[in-house]
Amino acid sequence: MAFKDILGQDLPKQILSQALKNQTVANSYLFYGPESVGKKLLALELAKSLNCGEPGLGGSCGACISCQKIQQGTHPDVSLLEPSKSSPTVREGAIRIDDVRGLQKKLGFLPYEGAFKVAVVNDAELMNLQAANSFLKTLEDPPGQTVIILTAANPFKLLPTIVSRCQGVKFHPLSNEAIKNILSGREDVSAEERTPRAALSQGQVNRALDPDLLEVAQCREGLLHMIETVSFKRVDVLFEWTRIWSKNASRLPTLLDQLTVLLRDLAYVKSCDDSGLIKNRDLNARLQSVAAKKKLSGILNMFENVQQTQLALSGNANVQLALENMLLNFCSTH
Numbered sequence: 001m002a003f004k005d006i007l008g009q010d011l012p013k014q015i016l017s018q019a020l021k022n023q024t025v026a027n028s029y030l031f032y033g034p035e036s037v038g039k040k041l042l043a044l045e046l047a048k049s050l051n052c053g054e055p056g057l058g059g060s061c062g063a064c065i066s067c068q069k070i071q072q073g074t075h076p077d078v079s080l081l082e083p084s085k086s087s088p089t090v091r092e093g094a095i096r097i098d099d100v101r102g103l104q105k106k107l108g109f110l111p112y113e114g115a116f117k118v119a120v121v122n123d124a125e126l127m128n129l130q131a132a133n134s135f136l137k138t139l140e141d142p143p144g145q146t147v148i149i150l151t152a153a154n155p156f157k158l159l160p161t162i163v164s165r166c167q168g169v170k171f172h173p174l175s176n177e178a179i180k181n182i183l184s185g186r187e188d189v190s191a192e193e194r195t196p197r198a199a200l201s202q203g204q205v206n207r208a209l210d211p212d213l214l215e216v217a218q219c220r221e222g223l224l225h226m227i228e229t230v231s232f233k234r235v236d237v238l239f240e241w242t243r244i245w246s247k248n249a250s251r252l253p254t255l256l257d258q259l260t261v262l263l264r265d266l267a268y269v270k271s272c273d274d275s276g277l278i279k280n281r282d283l284n285a286r287l288q289s290v291a292a293k294k295k296l297s298g299i300l301n302m303f304e305n306v307q308q309t310q311l312a313l314s315g316n317a318n319v320q321l322a323l324e325n326m327l328l329n330f331c332s333t334h
């Protein structure tokens with residue numbers, strides 16, 4: 001697979017192929033941008049291009065032994081470090097100091113088969129503090145012939161000293177067209193689902209593939225109705241809503257994402273009346289009518305409340321209490 005075979009991300013591809021061509025590849029990169037838009041794929045493609053036996057102008061050949069080994073994860077000079085969960089009940093994995101030490105040990109040797117040692121640290125913001133401090137030493141004094149690539153959806157969670165050591169490459173959400181092309185290569189997505197899935201994906205492949213995506217999208221009208229009518233006068237409705245959704249914990253992240261996007265759209269409709277900026281274009285008329293009944297400050301307060309709820313739920317917050325708290329806060333906004 002050459003750079004051109006990776007869909008979307010034209011600017012990052014251009015930056016990296018130019019650096020390869022001019023032999024100015026940096027010691028360390030930070031690929032940052034939304035989840036599931038091709039950061040890891042492009043990092044591994046860079047690793048292939050640096051070590052390919054028969055590289056072309058467009059990057060790696062994808063067929064030589066080196067490219068195949070990198071694809072299979074068996075190349076001795078290319079390491080991929082990803083967060084692991086310490087136990088099955090832990091919600092979010094972490095990168096720990098032992099993982100970083102293991103990587104540092106591998107980087108301590110000269111390249112064994114290839115021209116470069118490449119280390120890809122995926123979701124680098126999930127390094128805990130101890131791991132991050134240890135990793136910083138490697139960035140400060142990188143071993144020779146080594147390229148380190150960090151990927152992060154949330155670069156603000158990285159130590160500033162780590163960020164400042166890396167050349168940043170920004171990734172954007174993929175276009176609907178790119179998502180549709182990716183979906184067309186999947187047997188588990190039917191042809192008629194490609195367009196609605198792409199439209200609801202926010203440019204992220206994992207969202208486009210979410211089994212619950214279309215069903216949750218159908219809840220948009222219900223969510224708009226809730227935004228429109230939520231009130232202290234009908235607390236019974238509110239508690240019923242939270243009771244139902246707290247039982248659907250696996251679908252909750254997608255539902256809260258939809259709620260965030262609807263509130264974002266309402267804020268756009270209210271503040272600049274530019275329907276070109278809204279994401280739920282098929283709901284334009286409905287959004288206009290809900291926005292007309294709300295104040296911009298109220299919509300922004302709701303938006304902030306959803307984000308706080310998402311943050312609380314990414315920890316170990318009680319789902320029903322977090323949702324109730326969010327809706328009670330909605331009631332106090334106008």
Ligand SMILES: [Zn+2]
Nearest residue numbers: 052061064067
């Ligand atoms: Zn190759």
